[in-house]
Amino acid sequence: MVSLNQLIAVCLIYVAGLFLVAFLAERAALRGRGGWLLRSPLVYTLSLSIYCTAWTFYGAVGYAARSGLEYVTIYLGPSLVMIGWWWVLRRLVRIGRAQRVTSVADLISARFGKSNLLAVMITIMAVVGVTPYIALQLQSVTLSVSIFATPETGSGTAPQISDNAAFWVAAGLAVFTVLFGTRNLNANERHHGIVIAVAVEAVVKLLALMAVGAFVVWGISGGVSETVARIDASPIGTWQTSASRWTALIVVSAAAFVCLPRMFQVMVVENDDERHLQIASWAFPLYLLAISLFVVPIAVVGLELMPAGANPDLFVLTVPLSQGQSGLAMLAFLGGFSSATSMVIVATLALSTMMSNHIVMPLWLKLNPPAAQQSGDVRDVVIRARRLSILLIITLGYFYYRASGGSGALAAIGLISFGGVAQFLPALLGGIFWRGATRMGAVAGLSVGFVIWMYTMLLPSFGPGAALSAAVFEEGLFGWGMLRPQALFGITGLDPTVHAIWWSLSINAILFFVVSIFSFPTPLERLQGAQFVNVFDHSSGPARGWIASEGGAEDLMIMSQRILGAEEAQAFFNAQAAQQGRRNAPPVPTPEFVQALERELAASVGAATANAMIGQIIGGQAISVEDLMAVADESAQILEYSSRLEAKSRELTETAQELGFANEKLMQLSFQKDDFLSQISHELRTPMTSIRSFSEILRDIDVLSTAEKTRYATIIHSETIRLTRLLDDLLDLSVLENGQVSLNARQVQLHDVIERAVTTAQASSAHVLDIRRDLRTEDVMLITDADRLAQVFINLVTNAIKYCDADTPRLDIAVRREDSEVIIAFTDNGSGIPAEAQNLVFEKFARLNAAQGSGAGLGLAICREIVARLGGDIRYLSEGRGGRFEVRLSFTSSREENQRLLPV
Amino acid sequence: MPEARLFLERRSYRRRRMMDAVRMLPLVCTLLWLVVPTMWPNGLQDDTQTALSSALWYLFMIWILAIAATFALWRRIRRYEGTGEAAVDTATQAAEP
Structure with a gap:
């Protein structure tokens, strides 16, 4: 039989061994050696086994003895999470590394705009939630010690020894944690010594439990098949787990596996390599399988062998002891001790980091406002805060243990903790998967979920009449039946655990979602949200948060020295300066540099504190214009895109319009051409027809009188003249229109030109026209092409002769000067041109009355072209009675006129 | 998305299907662990019992x-890792609503 003293001695040796391992690992890490082991996937996987605490070692067997296979839910949940590493853990680890997260509180607070409120909330919730868990470890160690102290009872009830043992275990754990957990404040909160010690303890507890299991299966039962027979014959030999408990416990254990501060610490913060996670995805479920494999056999054999009143939580110890296997019992004790100590160490470490980073440091900063200018090392403050936090947490655990009386089933206590930390899950998952999650939503969900958990799970755990009065249990808070702690909303009959987990988690999640969708995040929150959710998106660079002035570098240096230590700060600043291409000069506080510094500081004091400290020094807004731009980026991009689209479509519309116009013009031109061609053919056809018919007559009819022959020949002759004239006109017009005409400009008397035109026109016509002129006004010298101008005048006079429909036709030719122009007006006393035809008269082939005249309708068109070439203008004006054509010509200096008359 | 191609060469194709398996496995396990046992008779409703x-x-x-x-799956994926971690990294991108 092992005496208590022997036990203590073995424990001390074991602890000393752990110290040594931790110390060596720490030293090796400092010297940069042993990385192959310290950073190996094996150590990573083993450190994850911090999940298996004394609850697993002792409590699982007790759980199985009480409730059959239900215990396995606690290991199936984490196995699911590990097997599904790709969904959640991979993301968490990447975010943890990218943002240099120090704890689960840090992660959530960083995600929701580096909110210190959230960090404080989660820290407090974690401390409250984990306290029962730490009490559980103390309880298990004291129970196991009491077994050795009073072996004859086998039920572990020796109050004096228990209290003392609990106290000394608590004190010892506190010392170990303080020594190794707060030695350094280095980057990313990696604690190699602790991790190695935890890995060693993981092996010890696995070996111990498997040794006991092997002894039970092969030593006591006599083989696997016999064990199976015993299992089926035992009181727990049938499946008795209710579906609701089964589901709820798997869910809550999976949630706790992700959210527990110590699990977060070893899984995310201490992670060195993302590939380790992939290895752990099969290695850790294997560990869980191995550790839970022998739980049922031990429970069944314990139920069979041990007396009725024996505590089933201690079967792992009492079964070997009852068979006289002191050595095995000793190993089992060490295994239990290992699992309890490693849990307490890592849990307090994680919690103390959270407390110092999120509660003590912000308070300290607030109390010492102009902190940057003071000398002294802030690291002392941080380390002292952590040590005090460790003591506080272990003390809390100790008091919970004392308050709860140390009698509850281990698994029941553990589940309370799980329910508490599982409240982080909605905010955590929402934060990393959903950019719409807001700080308000997280605060609402967390606080309400936590309150419900307290009311339905934590406080009732002290029993009726302790924290909650018996009346509250029976009638509900304030006598409202709706608010009974184990029957919320009046729904009774639910298992208390399922009830608490279901209501707290579902209301938490719903509130988180609803408040999130109805609140609006701050710019920093949206920046962080984008970074967290899009952590695998390589294009999204780090959020840039600072506008620093040149003068800030010195202050930043002083502050960094106080947090990182002089040497490390110096090294960091030098490296940054080198990166900026500056030698022997401090780095310029660019936003990138300040961002890097903030991350470096965050690794030591947490994101929210680092943010606050830098904010104190730089004083600038944490949100720069660029950040706001980034937030607005999406909408800006969309706006820009749509404005670009608009511009494009405007351009397109314009082009289409232009094309439409061009097309219309082409159509018009095409019509004009068609018109022109049909006109031409018509004009040519008429004389041609008569020429043909008369020439046929001349050819075919022999008996023709000379007079007839002469008449027909004359007709043919006149028609050819008409044709020639038409062709001449066409050629003339074509030449004029193409600008190929060459003008023969010289100085001329206007009088001479008019005289010539009138004479010519009257000579070629049989009609009599009374032409009135004012010879005095005609004495104007012009530099122009006299022949062309005469052609215009002839045309106008001929038109008047032909078309003036007055009884005594009369034409007034009046010349007047206006400024630099000479205006020659031809006014007749006829009826003029009808209004609707006035704008057509200058068009080709425009004839008012086709039957009346013999012209081709090209005369005025040619006139217009000629006058335009001469640098003038011709227009038709109708003034009362009579038609009136006005020709405007400019008479300027000869040189200008010469220029103007050059071929265009 | 990093790759706009519609079809992949055999190797990348295989790697992507392996990643599909990695994603599906936890769901299958959830079904088998979480759902199936809840359908077993647990001695509360009737006489049939599961041993x-x-x-x-x-x-x-x-x-x-x-x-x-x-x-x-880990072994398979590790073999592909030399060819680039794109398959592991192409996360489902959540978009801000």
Whole structure:
């Protein structure tokens, strides 16, 4: 039989061994050696086994003895999470590394705009939630010690020894944690010594439990098949787990596996390599399988062998002891001790980091406002805060243990903790998967979920009449039946655990979602949200948060020295300066540099504190214009895109319009051409027809009188003249229109030109026209092409002769000067041109009355072209009675006129 | 998305299907662990009962198979890793609503 003293001695040796391992690992890490082991996937996987605490070692067997296979839910949940590493853990680890997260509180607070409120909330919730868990470890160690102290009872009830043992275990754990957990404040909160010690303890507890299991299966039962027979014959030999408990416990254990501060610490913060996670995805479920494999056999054999009143939580110890296997019992004790100590160490470490980073440091900063200018090392403050936090947490655990009386089933206590930390899950998952999650939503969900958990799970755990009065249990808070702690909303009959987990988690999640969708995040929150959710998106660079002035570098240096230590700060600043291409000069506080510094500081004091400290020094807004731009980026991009689209479509519309116009013009031109061609053919056809018919007559009819022959020949002759004239006109017009005409400009008397035109026109016509002129006004010298101008005048006079429909036709030719122009007006006393035809008269082939005249309708068109070439203008004006054509010509200096008359 | 191609060469195709398996496995395990046992008679409703040993066999066999599958997938993926981690990194991108 092992005496208590022997036990203590073995424990001390074991602890000393752990110290040594931790110390060596720490030293090796400092010297940069042993990385192959310290950073190996094996150590990573083993450190994850911090999940298996004394609850697993002792409590699982007790759980199985009480409730059959239900215990396995606690290991199936984490196995699911590990097997599904790709969904959640991979993301968490990447975010943890990218943002240099120090704890689960840090992660959530960083995600929701580096909110210190959230960090404080989660820290407090974690401390409250984990306290029962730490009490559980103390309880298990004291129970196991009491077994050795009073072996004859086998039920572990020796109050004096228990209290003392609990106290000394608590004190010892506190010392170990303080020594190794707060030695350094280095980057990313990696604690190699602790991790190695935890890995060693993981092996010890696995070996111990498997040794006991092997002894039970092969030593006591006599083989696997016999064990199976015993299992089926035992009181727990049938499946008795209710579906609701089964589901709820798997869910809550999976949630706790992700959210527990110590699990977060070893899984995310201490992670060195993302590939380790992939290895752990099969290695850790294997560990869980191995550790839970022998739980049922031990429970069944314990139920069979041990007396009725024996505590089933201690079967792992009492079964070997009852068979006289002191050595095995000793190993089992060490295994239990290992699992309890490693849990307490890592849990307090994680919690103390959270407390110092999120509660003590912000308070300290607030109390010492102009902190940057003071000398002294802030690291002392941080380390002292952590040590005090460790003591506080272990003390809390100790008091919970004392308050709860140390009698509850281990698994029941553990589940309370799980329910508490599982409240982080909605905010955590929402934060990393959903950019719409807001700080308000997280605060609402967390606080309400936590309150419900307290009311339905934590406080009732002290029993009726302790924290909650018996009346509250029976009638509900304030006598409202709706608010009974184990029957919320009046729904009774639910298992208390399922009830608490279901209501707290579902209301938490719903509130988180609803408040999130109805609140609006701050710019920093949206920046962080984008970074967290899009952590695998390589294009999204780090959020840039600072506008620093040149003068800030010195202050930043002083502050960094106080947090990182002089040497490390110096090294960091030098490296940054080198990166900026500056030698022997401090780095310029660019936003990138300040961002890097903030991350470096965050690794030591947490994101929210680092943010606050830098904010104190730089004083600038944490949100720069660029950040706001980034937030607005999406909408800006969309706006820009749509404005670009608009511009494009405007351009397109314009082009289409232009094309439409061009097309219309082409159509018009095409019509004009068609018109022109049909006109031409018509004009040519008429004389041609008569020429043909008369020439046929001349050819075919022999008996023709000379007079007839002469008449027909004359007709043919006149028609050819008409044709020639038409062709001449066409050629003339074509030449004029193409600008190929060459003008023969010289100085001329206007009088001479008019005289010539009138004479010519009257000579070629049989009609009599009374032409009135004012010879005095005609004495104007012009530099122009006299022949062309005469052609215009002839045309106008001929038109008047032909078309003036007055009884005594009369034409007034009046010349007047206006400024630099000479205006020659031809006014007749006829009826003029009808209004609707006035704008057509200058068009080709425009004839008012086709039957009346013999012209081709090209005369005025040619006139217009000629006058335009001469640098003038011709227009038709109708003034009362009579038609009136006005020709405007400019008479300027000869040189200008010469220029103007050059071929265009 | 990093790759706009519609079809992949055989190797990338295989790698992507392996990643599909990695994603599906936890869902299958959830079904087998979380849902199936809730359908077993638990002695509360009627007389038919599930023996603890068979329940034990079922759960632990699934466990072993799941571990083996995860292990095999890890081996396969590790082989592809030299060709680039794009498959591991193409996360489903959530968009801000």
